Amino acid sequence: MKNYIEKSYVLAIMVSVLLILTVSSCKKEYKDPNGALSEDVLNSSRGLTGVAVGLQRIYSAGRTGVYFNSISATGFVTNEIRLLNSGNIPELQLTTGGNSVDGTNTILGNLWSYSNKIIFDADNVINNAANLPDKGYAAGLIAYSSIFKAMALGNMSQYWEKIPAGIGQNVGFITRAEGFTKAIAVIDNALAVITASPISTGFNPNIPAGIDIANTLYALKARYALFVGNYALALTAANNVDLSKKSTFNFDVQTLNPIFEIATSTNNVFQPTNADLGLTGTYIPDANDQRIPFYTTGTGATLKGFGAAANASIPVYLPGEITLIKAEVYARQTVPDPVNALIELNKVVTKQPAADPFGVGAGLPPVVGALTPAQILPLIYKHRSIELYLSGLKLEDMRRFGLPNGDRKRNFFPYPFTERDNNVNTPADPAF
16 A cells, blocks of 8 residues: 555645645655655645645545545445446446455445545645644644545545554554544544644635535544444534534536536436435335435436536535434433434424525424334434435444345445555455
8 A cells, every 4th residue: 555655645746736836826665756846845835735635636536536436335335326337347346245346346446545545645744734833824734634534534444344554564454443533533633733723814715615624523523423432422523513504525617526427417327226215114215305306306317416517516514414413322322312312303304405504404394202212213314314315424324223234235345455465464354
């Protein structure tokens, strides 16, 4: 992994620096002739900003981006989406599932490689920004880069049983729970930095518009605290998120919305499984659920939602996710609070589309009755599956809510051969 990252790093820095200039006016065995350029870049606010902006592009743009591969991997193995062209071999492996998914899969390879690259690049920004004289600008760089490092760690921890403990040759591995905890630590460091030195007003104009840094840090902290079972921390973080504000990846004619570019605008990759979003049994959406026509058109045969247009923004997180985190925490905490769990759940169930910053609203009657946590949790899963459709979170949800393995096509993914062939410490692949 380290060889791949370092060989592409200088080129990435040069591209990132050119981008920021335009906007604003595996261990090597030899000496890098471009080392001086790399050192200069990592010692200047402009150079570090260029690298930081590159993190967002690596994460959110195109078919190789972490975002698109995340929603694809989850979507196929959890039946959210159906494959339209069996000639797309990586997608065919995932939609078939089981042992058909192996270390050659390029969707998983992209998830793994580019998540590791984001961690590597983000570390360079975080570590070097601390040396800048303008502490407010440095705080912006650290917080913004920490968002992408945390999401990279979180994505890997969602899909693999273990993840690398760091970047380097033959690094060891940590458990996925330790991966989520590491992501939380990255976020905590960022929050401490911006508390000590508020982000300067000169920082945000130099990064792509859309991301609300502080709210995103708290939202991701709530997400990963929930995943690791730290319910008190998840609730505290969720309560710090301002649900009236958006945080988005924005796109334009030069960098297209990846869902639209790759799926919505063509019939060659994937579309929704059906109008029920692939849900079955008691989880099938209610007939009048207004989120179905938001996410699909007609009978559910075509994607809509956040992939409806080439320049459509994609949420970094949805307000509904934060509300449902609160509901789940109340239902799962040591002393369950089903009354508040139902109150939070009903905020999502009854929400009208016009009341949501993104227009995602079920608009249904409230769930009534004195329900137990065991009765509320399946409803929370159902509404997470609809509210957060194609967000890349459903596989983690299926495991956490105890759905049987037969309802999904993989439980965890095999390790890419790019890692196994270069790291003797790569763990054995999971059986399923």
